[in-house]
Amino acid sequence: MSDDEVFDAEEVYARASGKKTLFTLVLFVGVLAVAVFATSMGAASLGMGESFGAVLAEFLPVEEVSTFAQVVVLQLRLPRILMAIITGISLGVAGAVMQGVLRNPLVSPYTLGLSSGAACGAAIAIVLGVGVLGAGRYVIVINAFFFSLLTMAIVYGISRMRGTSVETLILAGVAMGYLFSAVISLLKYVSGNEELREIVFWLMGGLYTARWENVIILIPAVLFFTLLLMRYSWDLNAMSAGEEVASSLGINVNRVRIICLSLSAVLTASVIAFTGIIGFIGLVSPHVCRLLIGSDHRYLIPCSGLIGALVLLVSDTACRTMISPTEIPVGIVTAFIGVPFFLYLLVSRKRRWWQ
């Protein structure tokens, strides 16, 4: 009798995890499919055949393709599509990990002050140091990256003083976020017209600056940190049952927390330094996944990343093509596509996704 039960449980577990694996695979294939589709979409009038031909010609010396098609597809569309995917992955993964570590559904890179920190760094670079186009671009990127990490360090440092309770960490993050927003407002207040416009622009975020040279740096970094974070899935699962439970299972809760938070901070900082603030995805992708497959972090982390990639890629393709050749800032489209989708899941699903 009891043997049967054990057997049943195992089977149920196998079936459930099989489903989740399948879901992850479906998402992965979905991202790939959208990416392929996006390759053939754009302002330039290239047919599907020509677009794919341009990609194929890179690997197989069979087809003759015009240089125009090659430049458009390989130099302009592909880096941007990849940028959308890795940005979505990092925001989704970072969001899932941060929500898991802090056991709070409202946490995202945005609420923890990371985005405001990055924006503040960028604004400082814009107001004090912009000028040379080439150097200027990297001054902003480096500043944004640095300030974003600095925010995390400060937030963690503050919460350390009070014994690293989750609440202090989140509140310190929110407070730092406000402080940096105030600094941005101050910079906007004192800056001239040109700089003001530049700051506003950065705050809107966008992927239109994607280039191979950035993408090449970001892909390995994002993959590396994502895999590293996935190694902590079991720890995060245990922690979601409560700190005491996790500690009694032999997990050094504080250590896991600091490692996971810093890794996700680096992950987020490295992409938003290039793209500007892209909100919403970090907050919502994990919830979408929890609604669909539950909160096992082994699946939640990769799925959340993939959902992030999917939403951002769809939004960015839409914003490239809706009123082309004029582009719409991606944050606007992300919200218009993502919010209804999320609200639909929120009301239609019976699962209690957050416990």
Place this chain on the structure above:
Amino acid sequence: MNKNRRMAGVLVCLCLLFLSLPVCGEKETVTVVDAWGEYVDVPLNPERIVVLPSTLIELIYALGEGDRIVGRGVGVPAYCPSAEDLPCIASCSVGPNVEAILDLNPDLVIMCSAKGTKPATAIEHLQSAGVPVLRLPSSCEPDTLLPQIETLGLILDKQEETDEFVGFIEEYLDLIEERTEDLEPGGRPTVYFECKEYKTVNGETPMQHHINLAGGTNIAAEQSVKRPIVSPEWVLETNPDIIVVGVSGSSPRTEEVMRGTRDDTRSRPGLKEVKAVEEKKVYTISKKLMKGIGMPIGCLYFAKWFHPDLFEDIDPEAVHREMLQTFFDVELEGVYACP
């Protein structure tokens, strides 16, 4: 001691009273046209003027009356170095500071026609405090430059200087128009103007006027957003004959910066194959030459770049230098355009 101080206080009060008396008296006024085409009366020959837009400060300097300005907005025009020491009484995001303006005790405040509640509130406060405010059309619009000079000439009572200055500008604008107006559509090269990476201008912006006047065709004229970000692949497909990059910054740039910007643009992956890059027709120009007093010079550069054969005899830099020497008594410093 205490008594002395009280005496001094009384004296100061009396002085202030006497000083303020003439202000209450009848003053001569002059009727001018404001930004909305309405006739308004403003004091003639004001001695203390607060001027917010830097382009208007420039115009007043050009008429030789720069020392009447007692307060300025955020921008300091490059040709008027002495304006830097003037108190700044506004900020870009918050608008004019009424208290600071009143503190300067101006006879006239000149602003531009920027929309929004902040300038409107400031104007209400200033007018209720008895300070006349004149709003002139935004100096970014091309057809407002000459009327603006005329208006300022009327107010400052400087007819001769006004005529000379207007004549100088008109001469060159007419010269460009004469040589480009008969160009066939096919003879007008396609132009892609960029304010920053892939941010361009549509047909409703002042840039449209400059490009059109100089005999070019703006490739983004039909876009629905005024300053849209456009798809790189679209620019590549449109294959413009000429690319002009606007370089921002309040001070003139060094040649290195202008050249660097140009080379950056040329080597951008999506632009390498464009005709303008292949034929080495990528130019950088300071945005200072796109509005106000710089506008005619900017249009000369455009004309020369779009139609080198038609404007062989014109050296925009020399005209620029001449304008600065004649009307501002300063030398041309820094680089404003890079071929």
